[in-house]
Amino acid sequence: MTFRCFLLGVCVIVASSLGCSTGSERVETSPTVALPVSNSPLVTLRIGFRVGSIHEPEAQKGLNALTALLMGRGGTASMSYEELTERLYPWSASISAQFDKEMTVLVGEVHRDHLDPFVTILRDLIVTPGFDEADFSRNREFLTNSVVSTLRGNDDEELGKEALNALLYAEHPYGVPVNGTEDGLAAIELDDVRAFHAAHYTKGNVIVGVAGGYPDGFVERVELEIVSLLPNGDASPMALPTVSTLDGREVLLVDKDAIATAISIGFPIDVTRADDDFYALMVANSYFGEHRTFNGLLMNKMRGQRGLNYGDYSYIENFIQDGGSRLPVTNIPRRQQFFSIWIRPVPHHNAHFALRQAIRELEVLVNEGLTETEFDASREFLLNYSKLYVQTTSRRLGYHMDSAVYGTPYFIDEIRRRLPSLTVTDVNDAIRRHLQSENLAIAIVTSDAEAFRDRLVANDPSPPTYNAKASSEIQAEDLLITSY
Incomplete structure (x- = not known):
């Protein structure tokens, strides 16, 4: 076999990837997907946005990940992160953020007995996140450690996957690692997060999923209390270039x-x-x-x-x-x-x-x-x-x-x-x-x-x-x- 080889030291690779019934009974009214399960005591909400690492500025790799974590692991304008976690704990409820190249999702799950106050918290995290300085520093440090310590230090398998991603998508938006880079994360200020959130977490980019044992009228409530409060935004997807052809x-x-x-x-x-x-x-x-x-x-x-x-x-x-x-x-x-x-x-x-x-x-x-x-x-x-x-x-x-x-x-x-x-x-x-x-x-x-x-x-x-x-x-x- 013939190969063309490129040799790199580990320091240049600086990012990582985070990390019943099968029925199809759903009700869909764009941009909402509803999946009622009347006998379930749990309700799941997945609030997705068509935004990801491909939308980040060149000098601020990790901006979307940090924005997502400040919603999924941060407070609201009226409730600190510590107060929020104390509120969710006795409900056995959870809220988390998942982010990739083209889509970011806030996932919430709660027992239906606590659905009303839970939706209010989820709404505030998405529509009016607190963007607290301490939350910002904590989550930026988390992302930086995932790059500098975890990926470079002891996760060779993920390092290999990121190296493959860099080789496949050189000069392509997918080449941006979803957790960001050490320099990119260091360059981000809290105001950058606020501006990115306002520009991309919008009505034009949202797709809402609701499932479980929710009451009548709940889907409409989510659309009214979350979707309608989002800023307007461009619904056109970002154009992607053709991926470079491999040569051998x-x-x-x-x-x-x-x-x-x-x-x-x-x-x-x-x-x-x-x-x-x-x-x-x-x-x-x-x-x-x-x-x-x-x-x-x-x-x-x-x-x-x-x-x-x-x-x-x-x-x-x-x-x-x-x-x-x-x-x-x-x-x-x-x-x-x-x-x-x-x-x-x-x-x-x-x-x-x-x-x-x-x-x-x-x-x-x-x-x-x-x-x-x-x-x-x-x-x-x-x-x-x-x-x-x-x-x-x-x-x-x-x-x-x-x-x-x-x-x-x-x-x-x-x-x-x-x-x-x-x-x-x-x-x-x-x-x-x-x-x-x-x-x-x-x-x-x-x-x-x-x-x-x-x-x-x-x-x-x-x-x-x-x-x-x-x-x-x-x-x-x-x-x-x-x-x-």
């Missing part, structure tokens, strides 16, 4: 003291949930690298058969894990997506082999596709596994809102409708249209990155070493991979 296999190596080598691989694709081919690619991806399951070929061959690392997965859209689950968070839609492979940290002596194997398996997938048996098994798995996506009312609501943003029918219903009619030919044709193995962005976080670069350039064989003797079949395949 471009490698970005990040040199740091690491106990193992973290690898992320990716390339842009022109498919989102709004496209028919997305569902065929879902089946292909589930076969190839379903997140944290042994349904995926990568997981079986790299971890199961060889014990190279803890896990190996692939994705056909941006994926952020929802807490400790195996599921993606909702409400992170993007108009431009990418395919990626995540190779979790591998012992240094096997890292070159693992990189070769992942790319070779991708090449085999593109060239050979799925067999009828593999297709049937993966489609059946995905039809059942996708039901787990919506185990909570909040997640169901999130998927309904995502579908509204993408302009499609309810995503979970579409999976159940479309997958049974797919054929193995449909899936393999979609693979050939959208996936490839020749033009790749590859981010590697490792110790002695210069030596790794030299091995890549020399293209010398990289035989693996195992703790136990491999089978004759594995040894034979390893010979092919070693010199791939």
Whole structure:
């Protein structure tokens, strides 16, 4: 394999990514998605805004994240953050902020017995946030620490993902890390947050989701007491440039003291949930690298058969894990997506082999596709596994809102409708249209990155070493991979 390599010290990578029934019964009146669940004692509100890190000024990376946290982890004009948390605690209520490239969401959950005062608090956080100096300093310090201490210091996997993002989206708004940069955060003043909030958290950008056991008239109340009080704003989405084309296999190596080598691989694709081919690619991806399951070929061959690392997965859209689950968070839609492979940290002596194997398996997938048996098994798995996506009312609501943003029918219903009619030919044709193995962005976080670069350039064989003797079949395949 031939690579073009770029070598960086760790100091230049300065950001990170934060972090039941499946029914589709919803009532939608733009910009509100309502999902009544009459027998639920809980009510969930997801107040989303089509604003994210792509809207931040060049010199103030992290401005949207800081604005969101001052609503999700700050006070109101009439109530301090400490008073607010004391009020929410006996209700077992929660309010949090989630932010990404193109969308930011304030998520609130409360027992319906406390719904009236809770909505007032949520309204004030969104419409008249306190923007207190102490809250500002605390949240800016939190974001700065997430960049300087967590990402650079001890989260090599996220560092690899951010390095991949920087390589994929150089000179593109998506290249802006959602948590910001050390210099960008330091440059932000409280007045900048106030101005950004007034400009972007507006009627034109809002999409509201309400779910659970709320009373009659509650949706109208949310629209009256929250949406109508927002300032007017431009509803036109920010134009995005075309993503730069990759030229061969471009490698970005990040040199740091690491106990193992973290690898992320990716390339842009022109498919989102709004496209028919997305569902065929879902089946292909589930076969190839379903997140944290042994349904995926990568997981079986790299971890199961060889014990190279803890896990190996692939994705056909941006994926952020929802807490400790195996599921993606909702409400992170993007108009431009990418395919990626995540190779979790591998012992240094096997890292070159693992990189070769992942790319070779991708090449085999593109060239050979799925067999009828593999297709049937993966489609059946995905039809059942996708039901787990919506185990909570909040997640169901999130998927309904995502579908509204993408302009499609309810995503979970579409999976159940479309997958049974797919054929193995449909899936393999979609693979050939959208996936490839020749033009790749590859981010590697490792110790002695210069030596790794030299091995890549020399293209010398990289035989693996195992703790136990491999089978004759594995040894034979390893010979092919070693010199791939």
